[in-house]
Every structure is written in C-alpha cells, then in structure tokens.
Amino acid sequence: MATPPPPSSSTTPSTTSPNPQPSTQQQEPPQTRPLPRFLENDPARTGYDPSLKWWLNYFKILTGQITREGVEHYREDRYKIHEARDCARCEADRAYLFQYSPVITFLRDKVAALNGTLDENNVVCRRCPARVAEDGRVVRQGGGFSPEHGILICANEMRDRSHLEDTLAHEMVHAWDHLRWKVDWSGGGNLRHAACTEIRASMLSGECRWTRESMTRGNWTLTQQFQNCVRMRAIQSVMARPACRDDVHATKVVNEVWDSCFSDKRPFEEVYR
Structure with a gap:
C-alpha cells in the first residue's frame, strides 16, 4: 500500500479501542534501506522512441524490437495521453459504487459510525506513474490510503469497475482500521x-x-x-x-x-x- 499525494480529506480519527489488535505487539527498532534508482528511457537501450508515431512503436513491440523496459515506458506515455479519459471513467465508476455496491456502502457506513467520512472529496482518481528500477522491477500501485488525505485510486491501473471496487474496498478497510486502532x-x-x-x-x-x-x-x-x-x-x-x-x-x-x-x-x- 502506497501513501497517495495530498487529496483533501474529511476523515477524522476516533479514539483508540481499549483492546486494539494491531497495537498489542512489541515494537521493533526502525530499519532503513536504500531507495532504488529508477531508469529513464533511452531509445538506444530500449528500442522505444517517443518521437515516433504510437502505432510504429506498437508495431515494434509486436515484432520484438522493444525491450520489456521500453514497453513500460511506452505504456506510461500512453497513460499520460489518456489521463483525462481514465480519470473520468474512474470517477463515474466511483459514483456508481458509492450508490450501488453493497461492500462499498457497507464500509462507508462503518467508517461513518467511527466519525469518519469517505466521499468524492477524499476518494480521488488520479494517474499514478509507474517506475522501472535498475533491477528491472516495475513499481506500480492500484491505490493508497493516507490518514491525512484520504483514498487514492490510480485511474490508469483500473481494468474495469469490478477491479475498482476491489481496490476501493481494500483502501476502505485501511480507513476503518485507522479509525478503530490508530x-x-x-x-x-x-x-x-x-x-x-x-x-x-x-x-x-x-x-x-x-x-x-x-x-x-x-x-x-x-x-x-x-x-x-x-x-x-x-x-x-x-x-x-x-x-x-x-x-x-x-x-x-x-x-x-x-x-x-x-x-x-x-x-x-x-x-x-
């Protein structure tokens, strides 16, 4: 789970339960590790050239002329182009789920019972950039929860309304846990x-x-x-x-x-x- 950038939030923490499950464990000393380096696209290395027409790069992908790293850079550029479309679809699906999804309406009511609020003001749809690390790992996220800001839904990563429902429910459980147990x-x-x-x-x-x-x-x-x-x-x-x-x-x-x-x-x- 990743922490989203700051959308506005009206979520208000409640008092801590007298028997909070997550906080019954012994604390560990903090650990640190170096952050991974992420790669910029180099057409000579990846085969993906952003100056070409999209369909030419797509043909190069189909014919194996672009590396896996290059495919990820191509994908990110296409997400930028379709950002407005993806966010509009995400917002429409979000509104539908808040009205008709049994699991989403149930969790919204349970959050409200703990003096929290989740609605279109702090459940936001945004494009979430992916990053390619030096070791080839692609770092992606579908959404995130922040106690200060609310829930982020990565519109460009949502396959359909069902996927968004699962992602939103996941983050709403985090919101309930935070209100219940800090x-x-x-x-x-x-x-x-x-x-x-x-x-x-x-x-x-x-x-x-x-x-x-x-x-x-x-x-x-x-x-x-x-x-x-x-x-x-x-x-x-x-x-x-x-x-x-x-x-x-x-x-x-x-x-x-x-x-x-x-x-x-x-x-x-x-x-x-």
Missing part, C-alpha cells in the same frame, strides 16, 4: 501494524476471491488459494515500506501476526466476497 502507517515503530491491516484488507476486499485469482491472474490452485493470495499480497505491501529490510523480514512480520489478523473479520461478520 495504525502506525509509517512502519518505523512497528511493521506489525502494517502487516495486520494489509492481511485484513486483502482478505475482506474480495481481491483474493477464487474467480479473481483464476480469471485475472491465471492462478487455478484449489488448495489454500485464498490464504496464499492474502499472505503474498500482505508480504508485497510490507516490503514496499522503507522500514522493511527485505522479503525475509516482510515474511517474518506477516507470519507473526497471521493467526490473529487473518481470523479478524471486523467490521464484517464473515468474508463474503
């Missing part, structure tokens, strides 16, 4: 907070349901598919935090809180998506 979002004091809310958000949002995993991600595993998806996504999100040293550290933290956080379905009674 989560340490920085992770500098305690990465277990981040691990717990990421487990819960992936579990309750519907993004790990079997149909999403099989049809979208090509994962047809029948045994422990749901648990494996939740665990993997929580580890990836914890890894994105500067206080996390590496994947081993992220896995250790997720495992430490797994039993208690995976069994906690609040504010729902059951996982129904």
Whole structure:
C-alpha cells in the first residue's frame, strides 16, 4: 500500500479501542534501506522512441524490437495521453459504487459510525506513474490510503469497475482500521501494524476471491488459494515500506501476526466476497 499525494480529506480519527489488535505487539527498532534508482528511457537501450508515431512503436513491440523496459515506458506515455479519459471513467465508476455496491456502502457506513467520512472529496482518481528500477522491477500501485488525505485510486491501473471496487474496498478497510486502532502507517515503530491491516484488507476486499485469482491472474490452485493470495499480497505491501529490510523480514512480520489478523473479520461478520 502506497501513501497517495495530498487529496483533501474529511476523515477524522476516533479514539483508540481499549483492546486494539494491531497495537498489542512489541515494537521493533526502525530499519532503513536504500531507495532504488529508477531508469529513464533511452531509445538506444530500449528500442522505444517517443518521437515516433504510437502505432510504429506498437508495431515494434509486436515484432520484438522493444525491450520489456521500453514497453513500460511506452505504456506510461500512453497513460499520460489518456489521463483525462481514465480519470473520468474512474470517477463515474466511483459514483456508481458509492450508490450501488453493497461492500462499498457497507464500509462507508462503518467508517461513518467511527466519525469518519469517505466521499468524492477524499476518494480521488488520479494517474499514478509507474517506475522501472535498475533491477528491472516495475513499481506500480492500484491505490493508497493516507490518514491525512484520504483514498487514492490510480485511474490508469483500473481494468474495469469490478477491479475498482476491489481496490476501493481494500483502501476502505485501511480507513476503518485507522479509525478503530490508530495504525502506525509509517512502519518505523512497528511493521506489525502494517502487516495486520494489509492481511485484513486483502482478505475482506474480495481481491483474493477464487474467480479473481483464476480469471485475472491465471492462478487455478484449489488448495489454500485464498490464504496464499492474502499472505503474498500482505508480504508485497510490507516490503514496499522503507522500514522493511527485505522479503525475509516482510515474511517474518506477516507470519507473526497471521493467526490473529487473518481470523479478524471486523467490521464484517464473515468474508463474503
């Protein structure tokens, strides 16, 4: 989960629960790691030349004349061109979901019960740039939550309304967790907070349901598919935090809180998506 740039927010934290689950763990000393370097496009290296017509570059992609890095730079340039279209579609889908989606209206009401507000003023649609790291990793995000600003939806990364619903539900679970338990979002004091809310958000949002995993991600595993998806996504999100040293550290933290956080379905009674 990434922290979005500052949209306006009317979300107001509530008082801390007398028995807050994420804060029952012992604190860890803060850790730091160097930030990755990100690559600028070099046509001589990638084969992608922004000065050419888009269809010429697309033909070069189809014929294998552009590297994977070049494809990502091409994709980002196309996102810039279609930014207004993507954001308009995202905003229309957001309005629909706030009116008709059972999971979104349920979470909105539960946030309101904790004196918070989520609406079009602090659930914003924006283009989110991706970055290509030196090791070839592509850093992308679908959305983010910030206690100060609200929820960011990355309009250019949303495949359809169903994808936006999963992403919005994920971030709304984070908002509820923050109001209920005052989560340490920085992770500098305690990465277990981040691990717990990421487990819960992936579990309750519907993004790990079997149909999403099989049809979208090509994962047809029948045994422990749901648990494996939740665990993997929580580890990836914890890894994105500067206080996390590496994947081993992220896995250790997720495992430490797994039993208690995976069994906690609040504010729902059951996982129904």
